[in-house]
Amino acid sequence: MFVLGIDPGLSRCGYGVVETNGRRQRAVAAGVVRTQRELPVPQRLAELQAEMRLLIDEYSPKAVAVERVLFQTNVSTAMGVGQASGIVMAEAIRAGCEVTEYSPNEIKLAVAGDGSADKGQMETMVRMLLDIKKPLKPVDAADALGVALCHIARYGVPAGVGR
């Protein structure tokens, strides 16, 4: 099954598609949906919605995992992140996907075994878990793969195989 991980944002919305059979994972796609800061916010949100729809149509993920917005971290971008996450989650439900939100702490704990792992440690662990040799860029794409891996660690492994 495919899991789509999302690192939501209005200027940059990271996505990562991971395939799992319950034992092994592989990266299928990863990238960033960008919208132009010069455009009005409603237009940017509509573009993001259309891009998300294409992404979900293309990969038909069973589950969509979304990083939960924490307002404390950056108030100036929090609004766009909130709007983007809302659009992503509504589109995913509309398409029949299971949708789950994870906090940054949960994602770090599930992927790197450390809720306070930094970006570099996370990228290293994401590459290790997905057997990716080259550095993962941009960072939003790596983050999004991490969100998908978090979901798989939490739900994607059959009982008895362990986490």
Next chain:
Amino acid sequence: MFVLGIDPGLSRCGYGVVETNGRRQRAVAAGVVRTQRELPVPQRLAELQAEMRLLIDEYSPKAVAVERVLFQTNVSTAMGVGQASGIVMAEAIRAGCEVTEYSPNEIKLAVAGDGSADKGQMETMVRMLLDIKKPLKPVDAADALGVALCHIARYGVPAGVGR
């Protein structure tokens, strides 16, 4: 033409449809879309998206005016408001509407002539401008009509007629 005003929220999303010919305004519809707090947020967002789509399909507004979220006011509900506003704006653009955001201050100034008008003053002015005799309930619906009236005051009046 019809203008749809939105007071965005996840638990309660106020809407108000106002018809204007450039000189006179009348209320066509007003109400609140509610989603249940017990349901997971993604489901609630998808419900709101579906309801917004029905509303826009039913009234075919030329313009959609949305109250802008201010984070300072209430951090605990700001996330849901942000997600809801994102969904509303993306749906409206998708349907070909003009979409404009107004701050609470702009709305109060346009409707009541006072950027610090309270809820009671706003409700009174909304009723006066729309010639509504009975008290407007719930408050979210009155607020949403105010957002639509703000847009009309800003853009809906032909040059020369004044504001």
